[in-house]
Amino acid sequence: MAWQAPTARPVPAPPRTSLTTRLGWAALAGALIWSYRGTAADVTALLGPEGLARMGAYVRRLFPPDLSAPLLREVAASAAETFAISFLGTLLAVLIALGLTFFASANLAFSGLLFELERPAVRAARLLIYGSARGLLNLLRTIPEIVWAIIFVFMVGLGPFPGALALGVHTGGVLGKLFAEVLENVDPQPIEALQGTGAGRLQVVAYGVLPQALPHFLSYTLYRWEVNIRVAAIMGFVGAGGLGQRIHLAISLFLEQQLLTLILAIYVLVTAVDALSAFLRRRLL
Amino acid sequence: MLPSTPSPAAAPSPRSRPSGFAVAFGLLFGLTTAASWWAARVDLATLFSREALGNALAFLAGGFPPALSPAFLRLLFRPALETVQISLLGTAIALLLGFPLGILATASLAHAGPLHELDLAGRPLRRALRFLPYALARALLSLFRSVPELVWALLFVRAVGLGPFPGVLAIGVAYGGILGKVYSEIFEAVDPRPLEALHGTGASRWRVFWYGMVPQAFPHLVSYTLYRWECAIRASAVLGFVGAGGIGQQIEISMRMFNFPEVVTLIVVLFLMVAGTDALSLRLRRRVL
Numbered sequence: 001m002a003w004q005a006p007t008a009r010p011v012p013a014p015p016r017t018s019l020t021t022r023l024g025w026a027a028l029a030g031a032l033i034w035s036y037r038g039t040a041a042d043v044t045a046l047l048g049p050e051g052l053a054r055m056g057a058y059v060r061r062l063f064p065p066d067l068s069a070p071l072l073r074e075v076a077a078s079a080a081e082t083f084a085i086s087f088l089g090t091l092l093a094v095l096i097a098l099g100l101t102f103f104a105s106a107n108l109a110f111s112g113l114l115f116e117l118e119r120p121a122v123r124a125a126r127l128l129i130y131g132s133a134r135g136l137l138n139l140l141r142t143i144p145e146i147v148w149a150i151i152f153v154f155m156v157g158l159g160p161f162p163g164a165l166a167l168g169v170h171t172g173g174v175l176g177k178l179f180a181e182v183l184e185n186v187d188p189q190p191i192e193a194l195q196g197t198g199a200g201r202l203q204v205v206a207y208g209v210l211p212q213a214l215p216h217f218l219s220y221t222l223y224r225w226e227v228n229i230r231v232a233a234i235m236g237f238v239g240a241g242g243l244g245q246r247i248h249l250a251i252s253l254f255l256e257q258q259l260l261t262l263i264l265a266i267y268v269l270v271t272a273v274d275a276l277s278a279f280l281r282r283r284l285l
Numbered sequence: 286m287l288p289s290t291p292s293p294a295a296a297p298s299p300r301s302r303p304s305g306f307a308v309a310f311g312l313l314f315g316l317t318t319a320a321s322w323w324a325a326r327v328d329l330a331t332l333f334s335r336e337a338l339g340n341a342l343a344f345l346a347g348g349f350p351p352a353l354s355p356a357f358l359r360l361l362f363r364p365a366l367e368t369v370q371i372s373l374l375g376t377a378i379a380l381l382l383g384f385p386l387g388i389l390a391t392a393s394l395a396h397a398g399p400l401h402e403l404d405l406a407g408r409p410l411r412r413a414l415r416f417l418p419y420a421l422a423r424a425l426l427s428l429f430r431s432v433p434e435l436v437w438a439l440l441f442v443r444a445v446g447l448g449p450f451p452g453v454l455a456i457g458v459a460y461g462g463i464l465g466k467v468y469s470e471i472f473e474a475v476d477p478r479p480l481e482a483l484h485g486t487g488a489s490r491w492r493v494f495w496y497g498m499v500p501q502a503f504p505h506l507v508s509y510t511l512y513r514w515e516c517a518i519r520a521s522a523v524l525g526f527v528g529a530g531g532i533g534q535q536i537e538i539s540m541r542m543f544n545f546p547e548v549v550t551l552i553v554v555l556f557l558m559v560a561g562t563d564a565l566s567l568r569l570r571r572r573v574l
């Protein structure tokens with residue numbers, strides 16, 4: 001930053017930074033240098049005259065975008081596929097998350113107010129269910145979408161369907177964890193009040209927990225949909241349909257002008273979904 | 286974009302007939318689901334066919350026991366480190382791109398709100414001059430984050446050749462777009478009173494930013510950047526699929542050779558790395574927040 005400290009009056013000295021903070025910054029600087037060497041990063045080559053010339057030449061080859069009618073029709077069909085992958089994938093993810101999340105949130109699975117009077121053996125069984133649900137969510141979440149896509153292509157063949165399944169399974173893990181965090185952070189007072197009236201556990205969940213949690217569920221779901229439209233656009237790299245398949249092809253065959261059209265299509269699609277999601281967020285929340 | 290008009294008049298009886306919006310929403314939702322079902326060529330019969338389940342079982346069974354030979358583990362070490370390095374340097378570049386663009390893209394600093402009321406009243410040209418960099422920064426950030434990392438990676442592979450460096454650049458650009466947008470949102474959400482107070486003393490916009498905004502925003506900036514670093518670990522693992530280094534490249538190779546024991550080992554390693562990063566980032570975030 002080229003910002004100059006104000007010189008008119010001396011600024012009071014900032015509070016002294018602790019040793020651990022300074023060590024932390026030093027460690028960060030060291031890690032960055034280590035990464036710069038390890039990744040063979042070369043800013044001078046990238047931004048030197050040669051690198052810039054090479055990139056400029058590549059960018060020039062992208063123009064003008066290929067806007068011929070047959071290509072546009074095909075791109076529109078692929079874009080529709082990408083949208084469908086993201087939409088169905090997110091929907092499937094919500095179903096998976098809702099199925100697992102109630103078992104994966106500690107306050108609804110085994111601990112706290114609702115289970116105070118439980119016998120130890122029953123409690124241990126509940127803990128086991130909780131642990132399995134958490135473990136399953138972790139597994140779904142850890143395997144990247146693209147690896148899931150390869151697995152599902154292996155199972156059901158090429159096309160957008162395995163892409164939607166892959167997105168759904170991975171995002172299901174993500175949403176399940178996020179939902180569980182929401183459930184664990186709800187205000188406990190309505191739960192206590194309901195329990196005091198003799199409500200059963202299902203009733204407590206339905207009337208004390210869900211009304212607090214649903215807006216957050218919805219908000220996270222919309223957020224993940226925005227993420228998923230971007231991921232759906234690359235599913236085609238492993239044969240799972242949508243725009244990615246054409247991008248992969250255009251890049252491999254050096255069809256740069258088609259590539260620009262496809263990138264523009266992604267831009268339009270992503271921007272449209274972002275706008276739609278923002279609109280729904282305002283209307284529904 | 287239509288401004289959403291909260292209609293308090295309609296709120297009191299939630300059990301009354303569904304609003305026009307709710308009906309339209311429900312219809313559109315159903316239609317979109319049906320159309321997507323068709324466009325994605327959903328085929329549940331195949332998914333639950335004996336053949337597909339057999340394939341899945343073969344995959345699972347083929348993955349055990351995972352490959353744990355010392356030779357393979359040694360081979361794995363370098364790409365795993367590379368993934369960490371790509372994520373670190375990529376996030377640093379994203380920060381360098383996102384921070385200045387995020388400042389430019391903050392409406393309350395650029396052209397709107399109390400800092401500008403008096404200054405810009407009746408001066409359309411000056412208003413336009415302040416609005417222009419704001420709009421440009423927004424458009425640039427939106428371009429950066431709308432093109433997926435993987436596509437950026439492919440472009441950079443063409444520009445600088447195979448290896449981890451294009452992966453770094455891809456994460457830098459794509460995450461720069463995300464960080465810039467989120468930074469601008471954080472800046473816009475700070476308590477405006479200190480800003481107005483500083484402005485009232487005659488402080489320039491830079492000083493208002495530095496002494497009024499940054500101290501309030503700093504913990505959130507750090508926290509969000511750390512969160513993005515976690516995402517970058519995952520992303521850099523995927524970038525290897527297009528030849529941009531890291532552990533993803535190993536996963537791709539082992540997948541293509543149908544060597545499922547290796548794939549299982551690689552996924553476990555990735556899991557450990559992601560979990561480790563999450564834990565570290567959580568500790569750091571607790572410190573700053």
